[in-house]
Amino acid sequence: MSKNYRLAEGGRINREHTVNFQFNGKSYSGFAGDTLASALLANGVHMVGRSWKYHRPRGILSAGAEEPNAIFQLEKGKYTVPNARGTQVELYDNLDASSVNCWPSLDFDLMSINSKFARMMPAGFYYKTFMWPKSMWMKYEHFIRKASGLGESPRQNDPDRYEHAHAHCDLLVVGGGIAGLTAALAAGRAGARVMLVDEQAEFGGLTLNSHAQIEGKSASQWIEDTVAELQAMEEVTLLNRATAFGYHDYNFLTVNQRLTDHLPLSERKSGREKVWQIRAHQVVLATGAAERPLVFANNDRPGVMLASAVSTYVNRYAVKPGNRVVIFTNNDSAYQTALDCKAAGIEIAVVVDARAQSSSELANTVRSAGIEVLNGSAVVDTSGGKHVSSVKVMNLAADGKSVSGSVKNISCDLLAVSSGWSPVVHLSSQSGAKAIWNDDQAMFLPGTPTQAQVSVGAANGTLDLKNSLHQAALAGNAAAKACGFDSDMAAPSAEALASEAILPLWQVPSIHASGRGPKAFVDMQNDVGVADIQLAAREGFHSVEHVKRYTAMGFGTDQGKLGNINGMGVLAQTLGQSIAETGTTTYRPNYTPVSFGAIAGQNLGDELFDPVRKTAMHAWHEENGAEFENVGQWKRPWYYPRNGESLDEAVNRECLATRESVGILDASTLGKIEVVGRDAAKFLEMIYTNNWMKLEVGKARYGFMLGEDGMVMDDGVTVRIAENHFYMHTTTGGAAGVLAWMERWLQTEWPELEVFLTSVTDHWATAAVVGPNSRRVVSAVCDGIDFSADNFKFMDSRVGKIGDLECRVNRISFSGELAYEVNVPANYGRYMWEELMQAGAEYNITPYGTETMHVLRAEKGYVIVGQDTDGSVTVEDLGMSWALSKTKTDYIGKRSLNRPDTLRKDRKQLVGLVTEDPKTVIPEGAQLVDNPGAPMPVPMAGHVSSSYYSACCGHSIAMALVKGGHHRTGETVYAPLANDRVIKATITDTNFYDKEGAKANA
Amino acid sequence: MLLIECPYCGERDETEFSYAGEAHIARPLETEKLNDAEWADYLFMRKNPKGAHREQWLHAAGCRRYFNAERDTVNYKVKSTYKIGEQS
Amino acid sequence: MPDLFQQHSPLVQIDFGELQDNAPTIEETPFLGYLNLRGKTSNMAFVAAVLKVLGVEPPTTANTMVESGDYRIYWLGPDEWLVITPTGQAGKVQSELNAELKDVFSSIVDNSSGLTLLKITGENATKLLNRDCPLDLHPWVFKPGQCAQTRFAKAGMTIAPLRDGSGFEIIIRRSFADYIGLWMQDACVEFE
């Protein structure tokens, strides 16, 4: 047998450009324009993998997206791609492909022993066998995964870039075959914004194989001219190598464009894939149709191929998939394959037609070309080892239900099969149009649209050229008109071709008893055979969705594109009902697999995965060696290590320096909201738990916000700037949520209140200057303010100047120290910061980060909403009921404070903890128990919410939520850790430092 | 991906919006007079219909206005949107 | 007036000068004045006060902006506008508006340091922005005089086409500016 199956001429390949590639370590060559599949066939390679359950040899079956067998692992290391369909992989220099699912090698496959026990591995085998005993499942699973794995996922970081793009158009045409091109042309000529996407490198679809004439020229010439015309239109965008993989609500389609996969690795630059998110006013689906294979014994042997694929390889790639072909069909279209094969010099053994008669023009042309046609016959079995060498043919009854007569053995090395066509209704179905079974055509047709879309051409079950072009022109015109363009392009002319009816044949009758004899495959990738579906039906699985899950039919990387309809036919026959009654499974995105990289796009890594928000002083913090911590989306300085300090060392130093002299913290990230209007105070009365009406201008107050369920939601200090003007602080993480929440009350519940809310979080930069020397530092920088203790008291707010720059200074403290927060417009944030650093130099002013801030506040028992609360904690639980107004009749959440659950005495309440060993720090989150020796399950007493080593106290401190904790001061609790250590601690109050509060009021 | 008509800004991509729960639940005026069951009804009980559902949405990345939408929970079609205080 | 040279742009750590050959031009116009204006146009006193100070009524058509002398007023919502002033003038305009609107339900909040403006121009400006802005930016749909609040990647932005058709200006929040800058720089790799 010659190893060169390349035809001497023809095809859409570039014979000037030889492309070398490797398959399973062996070198081959093909031409530019080849796919990996066509190049392998040109080299006489049919068998490319093994099936996943029985490890049977499998060959190239199709020439498109529906391919179940020819899936490959491409490249190695970081560029590796699993499960690539060789029928769609464009050949490039030095492509390195290998089979998936063959161990240890394609030719010698240890797992193929499975096929000897095929009868012992029926549908549901894994469920039935391996689920019991449960303790063994882990071992079984390990074995099954190794045995059944498809390709291997990459283990290294993906070096490629992926991109996203949004697009809008009047008309999106999916599919660049002749129907799609025609629809796009009609709307494009009318001036509409048109996008045309096609999954192949070349536009033209299956018609690229055709010898037909359109508008008096060859189809390929017409395609070339049409593409050129479309490309010249300003408002038309053509995307090739672009698969529309999802049709979502409101005419939103997702399209994955492969930008570099066709290039040698060394030439790949920029983005590898781009996911287009397209919103279209109108959609035309010209997605074509996929030919179905026939189902008979040993129909999975390499050398069995779809008839249309044979034509494609011959005409488009100038490859002979075999030297002697048997064609087995139940419809007219495969007769064209006979003619194509003959023209290519392939010997045609016979055309086996399941139909009792065939007398269409095409069939007669075949006969008059001297090709033998056996009507009323069927291929019942194939022979050969790893490649088909002959087929068995018998007589088929007119109803297709039985075979009879003698068995004819016909030798061949290629069996071309056609069981009719299935319109690619995937996107139409995803859009909400439920596919409808058509008995005459034996196919699912697109259902009634629920969105502005229409299917044309083969996708609409229209298999002939003339009608396809007609439909497409109409659809293009209609879409353009719907968008306000005048459009009435006539359909490109083509000759009509009459064809005869199909004889639906979902399975060739077996000559063996049911469940006996060789396997006849429905889903090649998942090794689902006719017997499996019959068994599932016998076991009571009648819904097609259940059969799918029980047998795994359609669960492969091909999603059953090729096998599902045959499977439904087999099921319907088994259940004695029609396919319409049986129904189809749901078509879901994605049409073909999409890489994770494409879905992630650019939104990757520390910087771009999620917004990183930075304060005006960020660069200063970086320049001064800060380590950063993520707080919500913000990057905040965590601590400022000096000379290789550890976190603990730096924090101890920062704490002591602040308490002894002065520290400075970037507090810009706190949420800031201006609350303005005549009813501002009245509004705050409802939003906060405490009283606001009588707060003096120039004074600040701390407040809690509750959810309507009574639980603490946010907290912060709000300043009354003027009678009707408040300046609110929220937590860093809560800012956006609090603003939206307050807007909701104002807009939906109390529109009569005259209040406007404006976020100014980004406008202000805030430096907290903290410690006994803070007054000296701030007064040296800020002019125009009397900083004396009597005139600028705790919770006072003043406006002053830094040079000519206006600043607002609030005397608030989150540390228990004398402290001032200085606010300036953020463009001047760094300037202010540096002024304060300079003025503080003589007091050794120490910048500190969030960790020291946490320790300082914990030493004073100040809570952090979201750390010491978790949405199930009340103000009372925190021991802060002084913050609840006794006089207000209502505020958000108030009524919930009287719910029985909120009044429970054994609620978890916030307490302090001091460990027996002063150096031991209990891990945050540790569970607390009263008796660590109690029999399991040990009752939980509570958990630790904050825990630190306090350099200022000289021992560790912690805060915990403990059941009934407010009445348990002095009692002992235990924190048992995962490493069996048990930490003993005593319950205290939460104020560990300067209990009288003298320092803050200094 | 829905296309939602903000009653102020017009049709925008779903990603500009955030969902704000069931619409037309008025906060009781004198909350202190409600018994626990009545308060729990306001606080916790929500419809979960199959079909038409009236919801609040916020045009979060746009005009920051809340509005009402009648959305079908079966096919996700937003039948109408209307301003707070209006009836559809 | 404070020393304007003491200001730092939020994009201080981003350099748009070295983008790819075919990348759009990205230029920051830093330190403009931004006032967030709130009020009810049903209240004639509000409209009159705005007209008096800014020389133009606040636009009531959604997604439009008006220009008046040195000022530009963007519609942000049915009772919300963004007033853009030249550098250093926000305070003066705020005072004038406050004086005129003393007894009128309104709010004028200075957000000058909270926002910054980028001009994105050149052949691929739309392409760059549509990399992750869901809005239709086609000139048939989005014309000069229009504006919109939308998103770019995972941050908000206000966008308007430039009068001369050369591209767009976008207004973004200070704390997100660095993220948007890095995202755009990364996206421009496409425009080699």
Ligand SMILES: [Zn+2]
């Ligand atoms: Zn809106």
